[in-house]
Amino acid sequence: MMTTLFSALDMQGLVLPNRIVMAPMTRARTDQPGNVPNAMMADYYAQRASAGLIVSEATQISPQGQGYSFTPGIHSRAQIAGWRGVTDAVHAAGGRMFLQLWHVGRMSHESFHPDGRPVAPSALSPDASVWVADPETGAGRMVPSPLPRALETDEIPAIVDQFRQAAANAADAGFDGVEIHGANGYLIDQFLRRSSNIRTDRYGGPQENRIRFLVEVAEAVAGEIGAGRTGIRLSPYITQRNMEDAEIIPTILRAAREIERIGLAYIHLSEADWEDAPVIPERFRNDLRAAYSGTLIVAGKYDKPRAERILAEGLADLVAFGRPFIANPDLPERLRTDSPLAAFDPATLFGGGAQGYSDYPAVSPA
Incomplete structure (x- = not known):
């Protein structure tokens, strides 16, 4: 039987009713102070629970890992409780949801760090900007990231x-x-690439050193909650933010062999989505x-014909949709x-309230 977007998939015991994934998208709607997920976010994700799998917006693992205003965390008791409201709503609506774990590294702003210095593998600028909002008004704008400091090996x-x-x-x-x-x-991508990693310790230099941080994180997470409940997102062909590296493809493939050894549930391939x-x-x-040999997810400006084609060719098992899910909560239907x-x-992508977030209607029945 030919695989289509509407075929079920058993992903290491988690049964997905279709091959449509809601891709992670930063929307910056948390409660302040504390970057706490809220009831509006629960509504937003529950509305999209017909996806075979929802991957949450990127969520910082620590205060140091934050790079954008109003993005959620998963390191405080209030944040855990807030996310519980989201997952309860998604499960009540029949959905399945993974949380994306995030440390931005150098893609940050001085206002998020007591010493004003984001951390990175090396003190090299990303030559990029992040979204920072006024905590009083909520109005935000893109501002340049400062020069980071290099992490000490013992950190x-x-x-x-x-x-x-x-x-x-x-x-x-x-x-x-x-x-x-x-x-x-x-951060993990920054360790992988020679353009952002010029370290001379065990985390820099040859490929086996530059993938070490990724491997250690994957082993730690899989050891905590199980490899079958752990995926990873990679972006070998995305070079923005000073990330171009002629050696990244063999480095990614070497990392993939380690991911195979660890047994992670999936690799999520982030493909560029601009023209x-x-x-x-x-x-x-x-x-x-x-x-x-595990499940492969692809994401990057896919439409239905292109998605069906890559599934039929056997080059992907799931297809993630990002922006189409914003205004189409019932995208699978x-x-x-x-x-x-x-x-x-x-205009309503980052920050604000329900407008442009949880107020998009489902398609009317015929």
Whole structure:
């Protein structure tokens, strides 16, 4: 039987009713102070529970891991309780949900750090900006990230343990699993690339050293909640934020073989979604399949025909949709019936209230 978007998948015991994943998207709607998930977020995610799997917005594992205003955490008791309200709502609506674990590294702002210095593998600028809001008015804007400080070698094990503890907290909050954010120029990705990692200790230099942090995090998280409830996101072909590295593809494939050894439930491939984005070569997709035998998720400007094609070719098992889920809470049904997709309001992406967030209606029944 041909695999389609509407075929079920058993992912190491977690049965997904379809192959449609809601991709992680930062929306910056937490309660302040404390970056606490709230009832509005519970409504938003529950409305989208018909996805085969929801991956939450990126969620910081510690105060040091924050890079954008109003993004949620998973390191305080209030945050765990807030997320419990979200997972209860999603499960009541019949959904399944993983929490994305996030440490931004150098993609941050001085206002989030007592000493004004984000941390990174090396003191190299991302030449990029992050969204920072006025805590009083909630109005935000993109501001440049400062030069980070390089992590000391003896600081790194504590961050690995923060990922482990965050996974334990996610389980306490009722999530079905977690996704380690190893993509898009954030801390784990920064360790992987020579353009952002010029360390001379055991975490820098040759490939086996540059993947060490990723491997230690994956082993710690899988050891805490189980490899079958742990996924990871990677972005080999995304080079923005000063992340271009001619050696990243063999480095990613080497990491994938370690992910295979650990037995993680899935690799989530973040593909660029802008107009002139690089095309992912079929050779890489085949090489990734050869290196890793688990579930593969792809994300990056997929529409229904393109999604169906990559599933039929066996180069992916699940397809994640990001922006289409914003204005189309019932996206799986719209795709199934070929109903028109609503457009979202870009002005309401970050911050604010229910407008442009949880007020998009489901398609009217015929």
